[in-house]
Amino acid sequence: MAEQKKYTLMNTVAVLSVSTLLYLAGINASSLAYLVKEFPQYDITTVKLFSTIPSLMMIVCSLLSGKLIQIFPIKKIVISCACLMLVAGFGTYFLFNLPSILIMRVIYGMGSGTVFPLANAIIQQLYEGDEKAKLLGFRAAFGALFGAGVTLVGGWLTSFGWRYAFFGYLFAIPVALLVLFFCPSNEPIKKEKTSSSAGEKKYTRKTFYVLLFAIFFNACMMSFNVELSLVITGENIGGAGQVSMVASTNTIFAFIAGLVFGTLQKKTRRYMAIISTGLVGLALTLLCFVQQFPLFIICGAIFGLGFGFYNPTYNLLIAGTAAKPKFGSQAIAIYTSCVGLGQFLSPYLISGVRKLLGLNIPRAEWRITSTATICLVVGAAIYILVTGGNKTAKQN
Structure with a gap:
């Protein structure tokens, strides 16, 4: 030591x-x-x-x-x-x-x-x-x-x-x-070699719920980054400098969220999953309608807070769903892969829904992801209330 x-x-x-x-x-x-x-x-x-x-x-x-x-x-x-x-x-x-x-x-x-x-x-x-x-x-x-x-x-x-x-x-x-x-x-x-670990149960049903959630939620979140440049420049709201300012605001507020997460999590442990998901949903919903550049900055700040809270919250949550604490790190590794999968699939899933619904309206992608995120917020709320959510993670 x-x-x-x-x-x-x-x-x-x-x-x-x-x-x-x-x-x-x-x-x-x-x-x-x-x-x-x-x-x-x-x-x-x-x-x-x-x-x-x-x-x-x-x-x-x-x-x-x-x-x-x-x-x-x-x-x-x-x-x-x-x-x-x-x-x-x-x-x-x-x-x-x-x-x-x-x-x-x-x-x-x-x-x-x-x-x-x-x-x-x-x-x-x-x-x-x-x-x-x-x-x-x-x-x-x-x-x-x-x-x-x-x-x-x-x-x-x-x-x-x-x-x-x-x-x-x-x-x-x-x-x-x-x-x-x-x-x-x-x-x-x-790598530790233990004969007893062979055939040992590593994950629970909750693990797979959270992994499935991660895929779809990250597909929704990715639309913020992918569409931001297209909307701001395409609608003549600003240029490259304005896009980078909104993206930087997002990152700065994610930094702030990381600093206060420890204190806030102690007070709202059960509900951090709902808070983080809800903030991202709020930002995506507002982005469907805002027209002035300062409002894009505000949306970037809200999204950054949500993303900053989401990251540690769901890492704790996925680790807590493992069958035993020693399998928590493996659960996080699989979760990281699901995050990447959701981000990669994002344009394809959103484009598929847009074509299926025949949406040719401005900012259709954000309208789809904001609606989907609100549904995920409801799902997260039900999960937390029924299972106790990241209360389990505290044990790890």
Whole structure:
């Protein structure tokens, strides 16, 4: 336990810097509308793959990372992922056809999907006790704050041309250098071998309810990011700078939510799932109607609060649904894959519902996802009232 005292401030900064890699994709928050105009020969759902392909890769790679850390030190995996994200992210600047760009997004998604669980895992392995708990909170806040800054930079770069946003992926270089020179070294995490675990029940029926919820709720949430650029620029409400401001407001308020989550969760433990889902639903509902740019900022703030509360709430909830506490981390890994699946399927599910209902009205996507989210809020309320919800997670 005393071993954790050897870590210096720069060691801690290097460890926390890993979380910034999760938010690098925010560089392109303003790019989608320009991509649609750049490639008019492609269906808009195909162009939206630019935003959703990294989520698809997260489905597989987040589970793969659990195997990799049993073979390689986390430090080496993170540096490799940062290099992969740099090459695929910045390399897209030099490509001029959509299929090649989408291939680069697949490669980028492999890096980001693998590093996604490692931002927490490296803290879990290197730190202990109260310091570990504190750093896990700082990790979320540190990453969200970086995400707000990188989104603003991305909007500024996009104002010179949508290709210039890819210069933002050069941020991966200082992160890789910080990890290389200052991140403490660690041994691969050895898998525990226990004969009694064979055939042991790992999950409960509640686990699968929450996983199913995660797929559909994340499909709804993804519409905020995907449609934001299309609506603001398409309806002449603003340009790339305004899109990045709303996206940054979302991230800043997610940061604030992360800071106050611990205190608020103690007071409203049973109802945090309803509060977080409800705030996202409220933001999506308002986005169906608002016309002035300041109101988009307010919607971004509400959405950010909801997203900031949602993340830790449902991580606690899914861990609490495992048959035994020792299977909680595996439940979270599967949950992370379901998050990626929901984000990837988002354009297809929404487009399918829009065509099925024949909706050709403005902001039809947000009308669909706001209605669906309200239904999910009702479902979450019933679940919490019937099962006790994340009261169970407290035991873990």
